[in-house]
Amino acid sequence: MSDGTGLRGEFLLDPDVTFLNHGSFGACPRAVFERYQEWQLELEREPVLFLARRMEGLLAEARAALGAYVGAEPDDLVFVPNATSGVNIAAWPLGLQPGDEVLSTDLEYGALDLTWEHVCGDFGARYVRTPVPLPIGEESEVVETIWAGVNDRTRVLYLSHHTSGTALTLPVAELCRRARERGIVTVIDGAHVPGQLPLNLRELDPDFYAGNCHKWLCAPKGAGFLYVRRELQRSVHPLVFSWGYEGDDPTFLARHEKQGTRDPSAYLTVPYAIEWQEARDWHLVRERCHELARRAAGEFGLTPVVPDTRHGLYGQMVALQLPGDAPMDLQERLFDEHRIEIPVMDRQSPRLIRASFQGYNDEADLERLRAALSVLL
Numbered sequence: 001m002s003d004g005t006g007l008r009g010e011f012l013l014d015p016d017v018t019f020l021n022h023g024s025f026g027a028c029p030r031a032v033f034e035r036y037q038e039w040q041l042e043l044e045r046e047p048v049l050f051l052a053r054r055m056e057g058l059l060a061e062a063r064a065a066l067g068a069y070v071g072a073e074p075d076d077l078v079f080v081p082n083a084t085s086g087v088n089i090a091a092w093p094l095g096l097q098p099g100d101e102v103l104s105t106d107l108e109y110g111a112l113d114l115t116w117e118h119v120c121g122d123f124g125a126r127y128v129r130t131p132v133p134l135p136i137g138e139e140s141e142v143v144e145t146i147w148a149g150v151n152d153r154t155r156v157l158y159l160s161h162h163t164s165g166t167a168l169t170l171p172v173a174e175l176c177r178r179a180r181e182r183g184i185v186t187v188i189d190g191a192h193v194p195g196q197l198p199l200n201l202r203e204l205d206p207d208f209y210a211g212n213c214h215k216w217l218c219a220p221k222g223a224g225f226l227y228v229r230r231e232l233q234r235s236v237h238p239l240v241f242s243w244g245y246e247g248d249d250p251t252f253l254a255r256h257e258k259q260g261t262r263d264p265s266a267y268l269t270v271p272y273a274i275e276w277q278e279a280r281d282w283h284l285v286r287e288r289c290h291e292l293a294r295r296a297a298g299e300f301g302l303t304p305v306v307p308d309t310r311h312g313l314y315g316q317m318v319a320l321q322l323p324g325d326a327p328m329d330l331q332e333r334l335f336d337e338h339r340i341e342i343p344v345m346d347r348q349s350p351r352l353i354r355a356s357f358q359g360y361n362d363e364a365d366l367e368r369l370r371a372a373l374s375v376l377l
């Protein structure tokens with residue numbers, strides 16, 4: 001396994017920046033990015049051959065590799081540009097009625113809160129955000145806190161598998177199981193999961209699961225996917241209607257794969273991103289990064305949202321509560337004065353600072369953050 005110093009040279013990141021924000025948009029290794037550009041060059045050499053004749057087969061191969069990686073049948077997955085698109089595609093066809101409720105938490109990604117508020121608003125339904133107290137409790141407490149929000153009007157359970165600003169792994173397996181027993185549809189946002197946490201969709205068994213490959217799997221930007229349980233696929237439509245609707249009984253795959261002229265190169269690079277990580281024993285890289293997150297949680301004198309004992313509830317990121325007198329422009333000052341890229345989350349109170357650790361990070365990055373925070377806080 002390469003250490004952080006060895007792996008850093010394999011990424012395209014600016015060497016002058018201490019990059020502790022893999023969580024926002026990921027970062028792509030040079031070799032993976034070059035494979036992406038090779039696909040683009042191949043497309044441009046003969047666009048008709050590539051897009052009209054080869055694309056369907058190439059996408060099927062890419063879906064096969066992704067399906068093997070996430071534990072799903074390849075034909076139950078479609079590529080989408082990002083998890084946001086996946087959740088939007090899932091949200092519209094649910095057939096919500098006036099008075100129905102979509103149950104969620106107050107830890108969700110803000111843009112997708114907006115999606116649900118909009119969808120629920122259009123159908124006269126209600127988006128219910130159950131508060132999850134922080135620092136987070138035991139897994140079983142979290143399950144009960146969220147499940148307590150279920151009532152006779154609950155039609156949909158929408159949860160992040162791994163949350164955005166708070167960087168917590170929610171116990172979605174148990175909640176999906178309970179929801180299925182009760183006939184509640186599950187929509188899971190796995191934007192941060194592929195590449196960071198093990199994922200087996202057959203075991204998890206959600207109705208919808210939207211994931212990103214461009215975050216922790218380090219694929220090029222614009223590579224996400226949506227899994228849809230087979231029985232529901234007939235009623236699920238892409239956000240763009242196009243040639244995929246030709247004929248009497250257009251398939252789920254055709255409807256989603258034909259949406260006007262698009263560059264599929266990011267999708268086609270996903271198998272190589274998987275191979276690239278596997279060739280570098282990525283499970284060990286993840287463990288090393290988790291250890292850096294654990295140290296940030298324990299050693300900075302800031303209260304983490306996840307107590308140190310709850311190992312299963314966080315991965316390569318950790319969110320720490322900022323003191324009330326922390327500068328309002330802390331994120332800008334960390335960047336301008338210390339060249340550290342790290343997000344400060346304003347949606348929670350107290351505010352949070354979220355440190356991400358990816359293969360290119362090492363102990364020296366942890367120390368730079370520690371030194372900068374001791375100056376600025």
Ligand SMILES: Cc1ncc(COP(=O)(O)O)c(C=O)c1O
Binds near residue numbers: 082108112160163189
């Ligand atoms: C939990 C969660 N869901 C969804 C997203 C959106 O990801 P994307 O912009 O790739 O759709 C993010 C982005 O950070 C996220 O943290």
